[in-house]
Amino acid sequence: MHNCILINFIYVLLLGALIEGKVIANTSFQIQTFDQTALLITPHLIKSAEMLKNISPTSDPSEGCKICEEVIGGIISxxxxxxxxxxxxxxxxRLCVLYIGYDQESCSQRVNIExxxxxxxxxxxxxxxPERFCAIYFIQYQCKDPNADDWSIPLPPYPDNLTKATTNNDTVSFQILQISDVHIDPSYTSGSNAxxxxxxxxxxxxxxxSDNAAGYWGDYGNCDMPWYTMENMLETINSKNENLDFVYFTGDIVSHSWAISIQKTTNIIKQFLGLLRQNFPNQTVFPILGNHEAAPNNFYSPESVDKNSNVSSQWLFDLIAEEWSEWLPNDTLSTIRKGGFYTVLVxxxxxxxxxxxxxxxxxxxWTTFENQDTYGQLQWLVNILTEAEQNGEKVHILSHIPSSDDSSSCVTVWAREYKKIILRFSETISAQFNGHTHYDxxxxxxxxxxxxxxxxxxxxxxxYIGSNxxxxxxxxxxxNLTVTDYSDYILNLAEANTNSSSNPIWYKLYSFKEEYDLPDLTLESLENLYNEMTSNDxxxxxxEKYYRYKFRDSEVHNKQGCDLKCKKKLVCMISAGDTSQGVTC
Structure with a gap:
């Protein structure tokens, strides 16, 4: 999907820009602005840009680490x-244009907001x-920061006797809808350049x-989604699923566009949450934040930053506190305004x-500025889970970014501490629900x-990119609040776009329990499934089936296929509970 070492280095150069694979090589632009900085774009920097374009995942990662430290050191100096x-x-x-190849307009949008x-x-x-930047952004290439902060969250001892759950002792199940990573693009234009x-x-x-023309209902290219496709999906869910009990929205409303602002982001957030209220008037929606709700996206400032500062994230926390208030009780407001997290006894x-x-x-x-349990959230999580354990409650955790993924997204220490918490309270936590990767x-x-x-x-x-x-x-x-089965419903985009004048057909792609021939989805059954997946190396x-469903049976990825190296990584990532384990995959 992308050249990992180059993309992660670009993250450093843009200090947070989400590129995910759109690198344009051999492109040259003439910038006529400040002569002072023109002199700083030295032949050495130009050479390093070419080096990065030729670095592969099998190259010596120290090459990328060295260039990273030189460039970031230059910015700081x-x-x-x-x-x-x-x-x-x-x-x-200039760095954006040099290292990525986008034109001035695109790069200016990013630089202006960041x-x-x-x-x-x-x-x-x-x-x-610079070592701090590079050690964070180059997690999977193990760039080193000799002065890196290490910290840990203390965990309580296991209780002698666990309190029995106080839920009703019946066999009735209920239904939860999960929607994730909608990335709505108000500027999406059918027929435009995909x-x-x-x-x-x-x-x-x-x-x-014509092959590169944006489809009416969406496109497999480097594109997000039109409003009307989202409206169609929500109307379909509403009309076909009368027995939904709750809705989990696991983050990312705003598109991947660089032309963002606080006002644009605010408008899109309000419109989308309004659509949820309109389509699910009888269900409680439990939303969480994604990295694209921020403006600049990805940037969540710590508490030490003045709330009235123009770099503070307080505007977003205040916005969601108001927007989510229709679904959530008043006692969630303090932590939402503090850092965008909450707990509810349903x-x-x-x-x-x-x-x-x-x-x-x-x-x-902001992870380079302050990363020791920002907002005190992990300690708060331990306190909540300890109380839940004492009260015999079962817990669902909603978290946008997984503690391990293909891109090593989560900073190593945070991911390690989160996993420790999950294992300590595994008897209390019935399931976790993530988004962010766009993968099933x-x-x-x-x-x-x-x-x-x-x-x-x-x-x-x-x-985005290539999935249904x-x-x-x-x-x-x-x-016991465990998941007993789930069903994925998809829109086959290729088929929908061939008949764009008609409403698209959303259909059930598969049931997890049926497709993998499981008696149930207990941890024992899932462990047995994992062991089967490791068979024959x-x-x-x-x-092969897991790969096909990862992208929701998309013709783009089905054509690409998954070789043995790909299969090994797929299975390895299932068992990688934190970033340090994931980098070994």
Whole structure:
């Protein structure tokens, strides 16, 4: 999907820009702005840009680490030599064009919205070092920071006797709808260029062929989704599923466009949450934040930043506190306004914990400023789970970013501590629900070679990049709150776009229990499934099926196929409970 080492280095250069694979090589632009910074774009930097374009995952990662430290060190040194905001913005713009190849307009959009946070961090973090940046952004290549902060969250001892859950002792199940990563693009234009040279396509431009024209209902290219496709999905769910009890929305409303602002982001968030209220008037929606709800996206400032500062995330926390208030009780407001997380006792014995896991996201620039349990959220989580354990409650955890994924998204220490918490309270946590990756996948948390917990990833409504849109419905045991089955529903985009004048058909792609021939979805059954997937060195039909469903039976990825190396990584990532385990896959 992308050249990992190059993309992660670009994350450093743009300090949080979400590219995910759109690198344009051999492109040259002439920038006529400040002569002072023109002199800083040296032949050495130009050479390093070419080196990065040729680095592969099998290359010596120290090459990327060295270049990263040189470039980031240059940015810090320039600012600390009293360079003005104008000069810094121009230098960042030049780096963007040099290393990525986007034009000035695209790069200017990113630099304009991120520059204040970048300068704030350089100006206020006296011990900021390039090694800190590179160790965070190059997690999977193990760039080192000899002065890295290490911290841990203390855990209570196991109780002598666990309190029995206070839910009703019946066999009735209930249904939960999960929607994730919708990434709505208000500028989506049917027939526009789906193969552009900008951060996000399907918004404008004339395609060079009909194959590259944006489809009416969406596109498999570097594109997000139109409003009317989202409206169609929600109307379909509403009309076909009368027995839904709850809705889990696991984050990411806003598109991948670089042309963002607080006002644009606010408008899209309000419109989408309004659609949820309109289509699910009788269900409680439990939403969480994704990395794209922030503006700049990915950037969630810590509490130490003045709430009235123009780089503070307080505007977002205040916004969601108001927007979510129709679904959530008043006692959630304090933690939502503090950092975008909350807990709700849904009914006796059933508790939901909704986290803001963007604090662990390596593309959240503020992780370089402060990363020791931002907002005190993990300690708060331990306190909530300890109380739930004492009261015999079962817990569902909602968290946008998984503690391990293909991109090593979560900062190592945070992911490690989160996994420790999951294992300690595995008897209390019935399931976890994630988003962010856009993949249909699940994760098993092992301890002493036994599965102790499971996290389900709900895929994505957006096709970005190459997947079919989906939503998911879980069957949940009313007594112990475990998932007993789930069904994925998709829109086959290729088929829908061939008959764009008619409403698309959303259909059930598969039932997890039926498709994998499981008696149930207990941890024991999931462990047995995992063991089957490892058979014959992962080269088996089950893993092939898992790959096909990962992208929701998309013709794009089905054509690409999954070789043995791909299969091994798929299975390895299922058992990788935190980032340090994931990098070994």
């Amino acid at each position: 320039l600012r600390r030599s009293n360079a003005t905001r104008e000069v810094m913005m121009d230098y960042l713009l 520059s204040d946070a970048i300068l704030y961090i350089i100006d206020h973090k006296e011990d900021l070092r 193969a552009c040279s900008e951060p996000l396509c399907c918004e404008s431009g004339v395609p060079d062929s 009914k006796p014995g059933f508790r939901i914990v909704a986290l803001n896991s963007i604090v662990c996201y390596k593309n959240n620039l 996948e699940f994760k098993l948390y092992f301890d002493s070679n036994k599965v102790k917990s499971v996290a389900y990833n709900g895929g994505s409504f957006t096709t 849109p989906n939503y998911r419905i879980y069957q949940v045991d009313s007594n 992962t080269d088996n039909k089950i893993v």
